[in-house]
Structures are given as structure tokens and as C-alpha cells.
Amino acid sequence: MNREFGYPAYGPDGVQSLTAVDGPFADALMDTSVIRLEAGGEKRFLLPGQECAFLLIEGEVTFCWNGETVSGSRESCFDGGAEVCALHVPRNTAVTLRAACPSEVFVVSTENKRDFPARFYAAEDIRNVTSCAEICGGTCERTVTTVFDDETAPYSNLVLGETYPLPGKWCGYPPHEHPQPEVYYYRVDRPEGFGFCCVGDHVYKIKDRSFSLLAHGAMHPQVTAPGYHMYIIWVIRHLPGNPWHRGPNLPQYQWLEKRL
Numbered sequence: 022m023n024r025e026f027g028y029p030a031y032g033p034d035g036v037q038s039l040t041a042v043d044g045p046f047a048d049a050l051m052d053t054s055v056i057r058l059e060a061g062g063e064k065r066f067l068l069p070g071q072e073c074a075f076l077l078i079e080g081e082v083t084f085c086w087n088g089e090t091v092s093g094s095r096e097s098c099f100d101g102g103a104e105v106c107a108l109h110v111p112r113n114t115a116v117t118l119r120a121a122c123p124s125e126v127f128v129v130s131t132e133n134k135r136d137f138p139a140r141f142y143a144a145e146d147i148r149n150v151t152s153c154a155e156i157c158g159g160t161c162e163r164t165v166t167t168v169f170d171d172e173t174a175p176y177s178n179l180v181l182g183e184t185y186p187l188p189g190k191w192c193g194y195p196p197h198e199h200p201q202p203e204v205y206y207y208r209v210d211r212p213e214g215f216g217f218c219c220v221g222d223h224v225y226k227i228k229d230r231s232f233s234l235l236a237h238g239a240m241h242p243q244v245t246a247p248g249y250h251m252y253i254i255w256v257i258r259h260l261p262g263n264p265w266h267r268g269p270n271l272p273q274y275q276w277l278e279k280r281l
Contacts, residue, residue, distance in 0.1 A: 025234055026225040052071075052131070053232075063117060065118075066128070067114070068112065068114075068130050069112060070112050073114070074107055074110075074256075076105075076128075077094075077106050077124070079095050079125055080121075080122055081120065083120075084118060092121075101164050102144065102147070106141070109169060129179060131258055132178070137177070140169075142169065149164060150165050153194070161190060161191045167182040177259075181256050182254075183254055186216075188249055191244045192244075195278065199238065201265040202237075204234055205232060206254040208253075210249060210252075218241065218243040219241060220233060227243065
């Protein structure tokens with residue numbers, strides 16, 4: 022069974038299951054899924070022992086937790102981060118999602134024995150950075166949104182963000198690697214659109230709503246087909262005593278950083 026890439030369908034419960042700590046993609050060390058809600062739909066969560074993050078992909082959702090209620094809306098995930106929003110909660114926190122229109126939410130959870138204040142991240146709270154525009158004639162230009170990481174949420178075992186590659190361009194490039202597992206979830210703006218992802222020396226075709234698991238230090242560059250916009254959710258699981266930090270590219274590719 023392939024344990025690096027998947028094309029899962031939505032179940033009858035409206036859940037697209039990606040990785041699970043007790044499933045074939047257990048190396049992710051986290052449960053990841055996408056929840057589809059119809060207008061008026063509701064989904065409740067209570068995960069003992071696990072922190073959880075909810076990232077709005079598109080639609081309009083009311084997030085309810087600890088007596089607080091905040092609504093977020095996003096017309097399209099291909100907005101370059103203009104309307105991104107997410108809720109991050111500690112273990113044993115009851116969360117309810119209510120949809121005002123057809124909506125999709127990315128959900129990730131992982132074990133965390135630390136308690137911390139729940140936080141709702143609106144677009145103005147989140148870093149949005151255009152990166153690598155100067156490398157290799159602009160062929161690596163993309164926008165990266167970091168919702169939270171080891172600097173802004175040192176109590177978390179997760180890092181959560183989005184990447185918006187431009188048509189025909191690369192992301193995760195120049196190639197890099199890290200021992201901490203990472204999950205990428207892909208959306209493409211047309212059903213026939215595609216791209217390619219390398220996981221180490223293996224190459225997979227990216228389709229709309231596919232995902233990859235990057236584990237055990239595999240490098241993971243990827244490219245978008247010309248004419249198509251791609252949207253990527255990425256989530257990293259810190260390892261015990263070895264948290265993820267943004268690091269350098271692989272030494273053999275660092276010369277590319279100076280090539281204009």
C-alpha cells in the first residue's frame with residue numbers, strides 16, 4: 022500500500038479522511054481530514070488528550086467553543102490568504118461548527134498534554150509572505166501564509182499554514198527536508214488541473230483534493246501545471262525534543278538561491 026500519497030473520496034458523513042494515527046498513514050503522527058457541511062449543517066468535536074485546529078477552506082462557518090462564538094467566511098481558498106481564518110484549541114475542548122452555506126473545513130488533531138488558551142486567528146492575525154520571487158528567474162514564486170508555528174504558539178505540537186503556488190511555478194523549491202512529518206492537502210482550481218509532487222525519489226500526480234505525507238526526512242518539492250492555480254494546506258507535527266524550525270535548503274541545492 023502507498024503510504025506517501027492519496028486520493029481519498031468523501032464518505033457518506035461528509036468527511037474526507039486523510040491521515041490517522043491508527044491507519045496506513047500513521048507516520049503523520051496526527052489525524053487530518055476535511056469536513057464538508059451543507060447549509061444549516063453542524064458538526065461537533067470533543068477530543069480528549071488532543072489539541073485540534075480547524076481551518077476554513079471555503080464557505081461561511083460559525084465556530085463555537087468555551088462559550089465563545091466567532092463567524093468566518095471565505096469565498097474561495099484561491100484568495101492568496103486574504104480571508105484565511107482558523108480556530109486552535111487545547112485538549113478536552115468542545116467545538117461546534119455551524120455552516121450558513123455549503124462549506125469545507127480542514128481539521129487536524131494530535132496528542133498534546135499541555136493546556137493553553139484557545140485562539141481564533143483572523144486574516145489580520147496571520148503572517149502572509151511572498152517568498153522566493155528572486156530565485157531562478159521567479160520560477161519559484163509563491164505566497165506562504167503561516168497560521169501559527171513554534172514562535173507564535175510554542176505550546177503547540179503543530180505548525181499550520183497555507184501555500185499559494187502560481188501557475189506553472191514550483192513550491193517547496195529549492196528542495197528541502199526535515200525529520201518532522203508533514204501533510205500537504207491540495208486543491209486545484211479546475212477539475213482537470215494537476216501538478217506533480219516529489220516525495221524523496223518518488224513522483225506523484227497532484228489532483229484536486231489529493232494529499233501527500235512527507236515523513237522520515239524525505240525532500241518534497243512540487244510544481245503546478247501552467248494555467249492552473251493550486252492551493253495547499255500544510256501541517257507539520259513537531260517531534261518530541263525536536264520541534265520543527267524553518268531551516269535551510271539542502272546543501273547541494275543552495276547554489277540556486279543566488280541564481281536570478
